[in-house]
Amino acid sequence: MENKVTKGLYPESVFGFFEQISEIPRGSGKEKQISDWLVNFAKDRNLEVYQDEFHNVIIKKNATPGYEKYLPLIIQGHMDMVWEKNKNVEFDFEKEGIRLKVEDGFLKADGTTLGADNGIAVAMGLALLDSKEIEHPALEVLITTDEEVNMTGAENIDVTKLAGKKMINLDTEEVGAIYVSSAGGATIKLTSELENYELDKDENIYSLEILGLKGGHSGAEIHLKLGNSIKILMEALKHLEMKFEYRLVLVDGGNKDNAIPREAHAYIVTKANIDEIKELMDKFIDVKVEEYKEEETGLRYELHVLEDRSLRKISERDTKKIVALYNEFPHGVRVMSKNIEGLVQTSLNCGVLKTEVEGNKTSIRVNSLLRSSNLKELDELQDYLIELGKKYETYGEKVPSFYPWEYKEDSTLRELCTKVFKNKYGKEIDVKAIHAGLECGIFAEKIKDLDVTSFGPNIFGAHTPDEKMEIDSVGLTWDYLLQILKEYDLVD
Numbered sequence: 001m002e003n004k005v006t007k008g009l010y011p012e013s014v015f016g017f018f019e020q021i022s023e024i025p026r027g028s029g030k031e032k033q034i035s036d037w038l039v040n041f042a043k044d045r046n047l048e049v050y051q052d053e054f055h056n057v058i059i060k061k062n063a064t065p066g067y068e069k070y071l072p073l074i075i076q077g078h079m080d081m082v083w084e085k086n087k088n089v090e091f092d093f094e095k096e097g098i099r100l101k102v103e104d105g106f107l108k109a110d111g112t113t114l115g116a117d118n119g120i121a122v123a124m125g126l127a128l129l130d131s132k133e134i135e136h137p138a139l140e141v142l143i144t145t146d147e148e149v150n151m152t153g154a155e156n157i158d159v160t161k162l163a164g165k166k167m168i169n170l171d172t173e174e175v176g177a178i179y180v181s182s183a184g185g186a187t188i189k190l191t192s193e194l195e196n197y198e199l200d201k202d203e204n205i206y207s208l209e210i211l212g213l214k215g216g217h218s219g220a221e222i223h224l225k226l227g228n229s230i231k232i233l234m235e236a237l238k239h240l241e242m243k244f245e246y247r248l249v250l251v252d253g254g255n256k257d258n259a260i261p262r263e264a265h266a267y268i269v270t271k272a273n274i275d276e277i278k279e280l281m282d283k284f285i286d287v288k289v290e291e292y293k294e295e296e297t298g299l300r301y302e303l304h305v306l307e308d309r310s311l312r313k314i315s316e317r318d319t320k321k322i323v324a325l326y327n328e329f330p331h332g333v334r335v336m337s338k339n340i341e342g343l344v345q346t347s348l349n350c351g352v353l354k355t356e357v358e359g360n361k362t363s364i365r366v367n368s369l370l371r372s373s374n375l376k377e378l379d380e381l382q383d384y385l386i387e388l389g390k391k392y393e394t395y396g397e398k399v400p401s402f403y404p405w406e407y408k409e410d411s412t413l414r415e416l417c418t419k420v421f422k423n424k425y426g427k428e429i430d431v432k433a434i435h436a437g438l439e440c441g442i443f444a445e446k447i448k449d450l451d452v453t454s455f456g457p458n459i460f461g462a463h464t465p466d467e468k469m470e471i472d473s474v475g476l477t478w479d480y481l482l483q484i485l486k487e488y489d490l491v492d
Contacts, residue, residue, distance in 0.1 A: 005100040006107070010475045013130065015107075018123035021079075022115060023097035028080040028149040030094065031055045035079065038122075038143060047129060055079075055145045056157045061129050063138040071490050072138040072164035075128065077121020077171055078147035078154075078439065082256055082463045084215070085112040087263060089465070106468040116469040117462040118147065121170035124478065128485075136485040140164050147171075147439055148258060148463075150187075151402045154439040159446045166413045166490055167452045168481070169440050173220065173459035174432075175473040178417050180453060181433035182441060183219060183344075183371040184404030186378055187257060189397040190329075190389040192322060196312035196362040203269040203313075205249070205306040206277065208236065212298030215262035215464040218349035219371050219436025222260070223333050225295045229253050229264035230353050230366075232288060234326040236301070237266060239284045240277065241323065246270035247313035248322060250355035250362070257351035257369040258437075259463035264353065267306065269313050278303055314362055322364055325392040326353070329366070329385075335377060337433075344435035346372035348381060371435060373404045405441035405452070407433070412490055413451045420484050455480070 006015035026034040035055035042049035048060040057079070063070070083093040089111035091099075099110040108114060125141040128134060140162055145153035172179045199205070210229045216222075230253040240246060246268045253264025270277075285301050292299055314322075331350040337343040352367040368385065372378040378401060386396035408414070414431070421429035440452045457473035460466070 005102060009102070009471055011127065011478045013127040014120075014123045014474060014478055017126040018119055019100060021119055021122055022100055025094050025096070026079055026081055026115070027083040027093055028146050031080050031145040035145065038079070041126065042129070045129065050161050052156070052158060054153050054156045056153045057143045058161055059129055059141045061139045061141075064135050067135065067137045067488065069491065070137040070488055071166055072140055073136070073485075073488065074140045074142055074162060074164040074167040075125050076142045076144070076167055076169045076439065076443070077118045077125060078144045079122055080145055080148055081115035081117065081119060082113050082148050082259060084255060084259065084463060084465055086465045102471070105471055107471055108468045109465070112465050113463065114467040114469060116459045116467060117173065118171045120457060120459070120469065120474065124170055124481065134482060134485065137488050144439060148256070151437065151439060151442060154442040155402075159443070162447065165447065165449055165451060167440070167443060167450060168484070169438060169452060169454035170456050171438055172434060172454045172456045173462060174456070175458050175470070175476050177430040177432050178414065178453045178455045179432050179434050179438070180411070180414060181373065181407040182405040182438040183373045183435050184375060184378060184401055184441060185369060185371045185437045186382055186401035187399035188368045188370060188382055188385045189365060189399065190385065190394045191363060191365045191397070192325070192392070192394045194314045194318045194362045194364065196314050196357065196360055199269055199309060199311060199313060202271060204271065204273065205267065205269050205308065205311060206274065207265055207267055207304045207306055208233070208281070209263065209265040209302040210236065211263050211302060212300045213262040213296055214298070214461070214466065216260045217436065217462045218258045218260055218351060218369055220434060220462070222347045222349060222435065223344050225292065226260050227288070227292050227296045227299060228331050228350055229261045230326065230350050231331050233264040233266055234323060236281065236284055237323045238327050240280060241320070243280055244270055244272045244277065245316070246272070246319070247316060248319045249311045249313050250357070251322070251364060252354055254352040256463065257349060257367040259351065260349060261351060262464065267311060274303060274305060312357060312360070312362070321392050325388070325394060326350070326366070328388065329368075334381065337373070340433055343433055345374055346377045346381060347435065371437060373433070373435070375404065402437055403441035403445050405438055405444055408451065411451050411453070412492060414453050416488065416490065417453050417455070417484060420487050421480065424480065424483050
């Protein structure tokens, strides 16, 4: 297949495969089509392939001459991507391929997430498997599913299908660095079950929206001063309480608990007129724009009149309870690492808030993703949120954690990667930890004595429609990976 958008970009084989998989829908939980495509890719090249019921895929390739005596190497990434689009973009992720474009030295998508996280790992793995010239040890390319939601692919893969004890994960987003540790995580769900009532005839219905925020990765970017649309919306509703009586109909914000929410809205009913509410909201948003002026230049609100008289409101007491709960609900960094300067140790993202109405019952639910490299702090934060929910008569549920990836003192793979980088580029590579969930922690738990490092090209704005991948950094990452394979001599 000839490259259309990425023709002429280096490395052409990697970008070519990235363009091919970008045409295949591959959202988390909807990976069967891409998984089957990967199996067919392997069979077309007479490569050994394994696919499980979770749609994980392992493709194996024998060592090239001279490398047979070395340990097999696992190349690992995930096939799923976050599906996010701008509100004004018409796009069906389940039926359409990502619309790629090259702009200012970056590969981007047109109004949607790009899927470089982690399609670039898949593309590099495919390019290795497809090549007849690249020197390498025996390769096991492991492509997992559902990494962006629950990591169920990595959790359930049968690791006895793998012979390797050395793994390169290609799911980090900073060229010139290797990562050797990552945070664990857990999800908390809080649910408020409420009675609802018919609207009064003299009540006005308004839609209040918070818009224009950048969003971002809830791990790697949680320390930045990015606005959370849910938190700003709830603060706005608290501000309105100072002057008006109103009742909530619904509140909604965010789509993924691993993405800082960019937009949120509430429907309210009140006897106040729209000009009074606008006057108060103008003052509120001016304060918030000033607060976020360095990072969030697009922050704005919209207020619209609604005509649907079939909507149902919750009580004044329950309205105040919901607003108070989500004003008190924390978001962002909780603890910084004492050992690694600038590293977030523990955080949480108030990521998704949804309302469901059935008859005279209204259910308001939040999903919050917690991350920490300290399991004790992770457990304590879960318990705190459960207790916070009880304070506001809200039921809390813990969703199982994914493991942190702990630093390995003795790593021959890390030594090889740092040596190759210094020899190739004449400087030391940055060795880092990341406050994001990587599958490395799960595999380190499942595979005894596994030795892992992680690296990748520059990717910005992952999990948002602003996601972009620096083209030159893909070439640098590819060249670095090939040099590691060329110098690979691990036998222990």
